[in-house]
Amino acid sequence: VAEAEAEDRNQAWALANEARDGAGSLRAAAAPSWSYGGKVVVATKPAGILAGDKCVYIYNAAGGPLDGASQVKLQVGYNGWKSSVTLDMKQQSTFDDGNVWYAEVDVSPEAVVLNSVLFDEKNTYDNNSGNNYNLLVDAPVDDDAYWEGVAAKLQEKLKQKRLDAAAREEERLQRSVARKQKAKEYSTEVARRKLSHILYTEPAEIVAGERVKVFYNTANTNLKGRADSTFLHYSFNRWAHPDSFPAAKMQTSGGSSWVSTEISVPEDAYMVDFVMGDSEHGGGTFDNNHGLDYHLSVAKGPASPPLYITHIAVEMAPIAKVGGLGDVVTALSRAVQEHGHHAEIILPRYDFLLASPLLQGTTYETEINWGGCKNYVTTCVVEGVRVFFIEPSNGMFKVASVYSTQNEDNAKFDYFCKCALEFLLQTGRQPDIIHCHDWSSAGAARAYWEDYHHYGLWKPKVVFTIHNLEFGAAQIGEAAMHAQKFTTVSPSYAYEVGDHPAVNPHIGKFSGIINGIDTDIWDPMDDQFLPMHFSSENAVEGKAAARQALREKLSLRTDRDCPVIGVVSRLTSQKGIHLIKHAAYRTLDRGGQFVLLGSAPDPKIQADFNDLAAQLGGDMGAFCYAYDEPLSHMIYAGCDMILVPSMFEPCGLTQMIAMRYGSVPVVRQTGGLRDTVFDVDHDKDRAAWEIHGSDDWKQEGMDGTNGFSFEGTDESSLDYALNRAIDCWYNDRPFFHKLQERVMEQDWSWNKPALDYIELYYSAIKS
Numbered sequence: 001v002a003e004a005e006a007e008d009r010n011q012a013w014a015l016a017n018e019a020r021d022g023a024g025s026l027r028a029a030a031a032p033s034w035s036y037g038g039k040v041v042v043a044t045k046p047a048g049i050l051a052g053d054k055c056v057y058i059y060n061a062a063g064g065p066l067d068g069a070s071q072v073k074l075q076v077g078y079n080g081w082k083s084s085v086t087l088d089m090k091q092q093s094t095f096d097d098g099n100v101w102y103a104e105v106d107v108s109p110e111a112v113v114l115n116s117v118l119f120d121e122k123n124t125y126d127n128n129s130g131n132n133y134n135l136l137v138d139a140p141v142d143d144d145a146y147w148e149g150v151a152a153k154l155q156e157k158l159k160q161k162r163l164d165a166a167a168r169e170e171e172r173l174q175r176s177v178a179r180k181q182k183a184k185e186y187s188t189e190v191a192r193r194k195l196s197h198i199l200y201t202e203p204a205e206i207v208a209g210e211r212v213k214v215f216y217n218t219a220n221t222n223l224k225g226r227a228d229s230t231f232l233h234y235s236f237n238r239w240a241h242p243d244s245f246p247a248a249k250m251q252t253s254g255g256s257s258w259v260s261t262e263i264s265v266p267e268d269a270y271m272v273d274f275v276m277g278d279s280e281h282g283g284g285t286f287d288n289n290h291g292l293d294y295h296l297s298v299a300k301g302p303a304s305p306p307l308y309i310t311h312i313a314v315e316m317a318p319i320a321k322v323g324g325l326g327d328v329v330t331a332l333s334r335a336v337q338e339h340g341h342h343a344e345i346i347l348p349r350y351d352f353l354l355a356s357p358l359l360q361g362t363t364y365e366t367e368i369n370w371g372g373c374k375n376y377v378t379t380c381v382v383e384g385v386r387v388f389f390i391e392p393s394n395g396m397f398k399v400a401s402v403y404s405t406q407n408e409d410n411a412k413f414d415y416f417c418k419c420a421l422e423f424l425l426q427t428g429r430q431p432d433i434i435h436c437h438d439w440s441s442a443g444a445a446r447a448y449w450e451d452y453h454h455y456g457l458w459k460p461k462v463v464f465t466i467h468n469l470e471f472g473a474a475q476i477g478e479a480a481m482h483a484q485k486f487t488t489v490s491p492s493y494a495y496e497v498g499d500h501p502a503v504n505p506h507i508g509k510f511s512g513i514i515n516g517i518d519t520d521i522w523d524p525m526d527d528q529f530l531p532m533h534f535s536s537e538n539a540v541e542g543k544a545a546a547r548q549a550l551r552e553k554l555s556l557r558t559d560r561d562c563p564v565i566g567v568v569s570r571l572t573s574q575k576g577i578h579l580i581k582h583a584a585y586r587t588l589d590r591g592g593q594f595v596l597l598g599s600a601p602d603p604k605i606q607a608d609f610n611d612l613a614a615q616l617g618g619d620m621g622a623f624c625y626a627y628d629e630p631l632s633h634m635i636y637a638g639c640d641m642i643l644v645p646s647m648f649e650p651c652g653l654t655q656m657i658a659m660r661y662g663s664v665p666v667v668r669q670t671g672g673l674r675d676t677v678f679d680v681d682h683d684k685d686r687a688a689w690e691i692h693g694s695d696d697w698k699q700e701g702m703d704g705t706n707g708f709s710f711e712g713t714d715e716s717s718l719d720y721a722l723n724r725a726i727d728c729w730y731n732d733r734p735f736f737h738k739l740q741e742r743v744m745e746q747d748w749s750w751n752k753p754a755l756d757y758i759e760l761y762y763s764a765i766k767s
Contacts, residue, residue, distance in 0.1 A: 193693030208301030439472020477502030490672035550638030
C-alpha cells in the first residue's frame with residue numbers, strides 16, 4: 001500500500017509539474033470566452049473555470065457552421081487535448097435563440113486550458129477557423145501553494161482510480177472464479193452420471209467413519225452374466241491405506257444385473273478404491289475400469305496429499321510456443337494445480353527468452369556439473385507455474401528459435417533431457433510423475449529408467465504424451481515402451497494411430513485425452529479485442545456488434561443480412577486446403593461472406609491462396625495472410641460459423657475456441673474434431689452422453705449437439721455439412737441463435753482433461 005501511494009504521489013507531482021511548465025504557451029492562445037460580431041459563441045458557467053471542478057459549456061450555433069444542426073457534439077480535452085472526450089450537447093430552450101447548446105464538463109485538477117471543437121450529425125465541424133476554442137482555466141500558475149493543492153487533488157484522484165481498478169479487477173476475478181467453479185462442478189456431475197450406469201453409492205456423499213452401500217451393474221461391464229459371483233475388491237486412499245480389507249461378496253436383487261454390498265469407511269479415508277471380479281481371492285475376470293480402477297472421493301474426510309508433477313518439455317506458451325505442445329504444457333500444469341497438486345516445468349533457456357517481459361523476475365537457482373560443462377539453472381514463475389531453465393555453458397541453446405535442423409535438434413534435445421534429469425537428481429527432487437512430450441523430450445523416458453532410477457532418482461513414474469505422430473516416430477516408440485502410461489491428445493486420434501508401429505506394441509497402456517482451451521485467454525466476457533463483451537445470455541447482441549466491427553475492419557459490406565463464415569488456420573495440406581478453397585466459393589455462391597486468417601509455409605500453396613484472394617477478395621470476401629492475434633479474436637466472435645476441414649487433426653483448438661465465442665463449427669469428423677463437435681442431425685445420442693452424461697436425451701431434455709460435420713475428403717462431402725449449416729442460418733434463425741447459445745454454454749476448458757490426467761498419473765504410480 002505504501003509503495004502504491006508513493007507511486008500515486010510521484011505521478012501526481014509529475015503531472016502537476018508538466019502542466020505548470022507548459023502553462024505559458026498553452027494559455028497564450030486561450031481566452032475566457034469567444035465572441036464574433038458582437039455575439040458570444042462559446043462561454044462557460046461559471047464564467048471563471050475552476051480546475052478540479054465542473055462547469056457548463058455553452059455554445060451558440062446561430063450564424064455559424066452548425067446553425068440548424070439537429071444534434072451538436074462537443075469534443076473537449078485539456079492542456080493540449082489530453083484525455084479528450086466527446087459529449088452529447090443538449091439544446092437550451094430557455095434562450096430566445098434556439099441554437100444555443102450546453103453540456104456539463106469535468107475539469108481536471110491540473111488543467112490550465114480547456115481545448116474544444118464542436119460538430120454535428122453530418123460531421124460538419126466548428127473548430128474556430130482551425131484554431132480550436134481554447135478556454136482559460138482560473139489558475140495562479142506562478143503560485144507554489146496552488147500547485148501543491150493541484151498535486152494533492154491529483155494524488156487523491158489517482159488513488160481513487162487505482163482503487164476503482166482494483167475493485168473492478170477483483171469483481172472480474174470473482175466472476176471468473178464463479179464461472180470456473182460452476183463448470184468444474186458440472187464436469188464432476190457429468191462424470192458421476194456416466195459412472196452411475198455402472199457404479200453408484202448410497203448415500204451419494206461418502207463420509208469418513210460411516211458405512212456406505214455400493215451398487216454395481218454387471219450388465220454394462222465385462223462381468224456381464226456373473227451377477228451371482230461378483231466380488232468387490234476395495235481399499236482406500238489410492239490403495240495406500242495401511243489396513244487390508246477382504247473382498248466382499250456382492251448380493252443380487254430379484255434377478256437384476258445390479259448387485260450391491262455395504263462397507264465401512266475408515267476415519268482416515270479420503271478416497272475409496274474399487275475393482276470388481278468374479279473371484280474372491282484373485283484370478284478370474286476383473287473389471288478395473290480399463291486399468292484406471294474405480295475411485296470415489298470421500299466428501300467429508302481428510303485432504304488428499306498433492307501429487308508432484310514435473311514436465312520436461314522444449315515448448316511452453318507463451319514464452320517458447322511453436323504449436324499446440326506449448327499450450328498443453330502450460331495449461332495442463334495450471335489446471336492440475338487448480339485441483340490442489342503441484343506442477344513445475346523444466347525448459348531449455350533459449351537465448352531468445354532474454355527478451356521476454358514475462359521473465360523479468362528470473363532468479364538464480366543452482367548450477368550442476370554434467371555433460372562436460374557447467375549447466376546454470378535459473379527459475380521464474382510463468383503463468384502461475386514454477387519453471388526451471390537449463391542453460392549449458394557449451395552454448396547449445398544460444399539459438400533464436402526452438403527448432404532448427406533435425407540433426408541439431410536431436411543432439412541438443414537429447415542433452416537437455418538428460419540434463420533435466422540430472423538437475424532433479426542433484427537437487428534431491430523426487431516428483432511423483434515425470435511427464436515428457438513428443439519426440440523432442442521422449443529421450444527422458446529411456447534415460448530415466450536406464451541411468452537415473454537406480455542411482456538416486458528412485459520415486460518418479462513416467463507419463464508420455466504424443467502431440468503429433470508425424471514427427472520422430474522412432475523416439476516416440478522408445479518413449480512409449482519406457483513410459484508407464486502414454487497418451488495422445490484425443491480419444492479418436494488414439495484410435496486412428498493405434499496400429500502405428502510406434503504405438504501398437506504398447507497399446508495396453510495407451511489412451512487419448514482431449515485437450516482443453518485456456519478460458520482466461522479466450523473469454524468473450526472479458527476480451528480486450530471485442531467491441532462488446534457478451535455471454536450466452538446476450539450472444540445475439542454481442543455477436544452482432546462483433547460482426548459489424550469485423551466487417552468494418554475488413555471492408556466487407558455492412559448492409560447484407562447474410563452468414564459470415566470464417567477460417568483461422570495454417571494453410572497446409574493437413575488442414576484440408578482444397579476444401580478451404582472450395583468453401584470460399586460455396587459461401588459466396590450461397591450469398592454469405594467469407595473470412596480467412598492464416599498463411600502457408602509452402603510458397604506454392606501461398607501463391608495459390610494469393611490467386612484466390614485476387615479472385616474472391618472484395619466486399620464479400622476477406623483474405624488475411626498474417627499472424628494477427630486481435631483479428632483472430634474478432635473472427636471467432638464476429639463469424640456465424642467457423643470451418644475446420646482437416647484431413648487429420650490430433651486434437652484441434654479452433655473448433656473449441658469458436659464455440660466459446662458462439663460460432664458454430666463446421667468440421668470434418670477426424671481426431672479431436674470428432675470428439676468435440678456433434679452433428680445437430682446425426683449425433684444426438686453421442687452428444688448427450690459426452691456433454692451431459694445422459695443416455696436418453698429425449699426424456700431428459702439434454703441436447704448436446706453443437707455443429708455440423710462430414711466424413712469424406714472431397715468437396716461434395718464438405719457441401720453436405722456446409723450447406724446444412726447455411727440453410728439453418730437462412731431458414732431457422734431462432735434455432736441457429738439457440739444453437740449459438742448452447743455451444744457457448746458447453747465447457748471446453750481444462751476441467752475434465754485435468755481430472756483425466758490426474759487419474760492417469762495415479763494409475764501410472766500404481767503400475
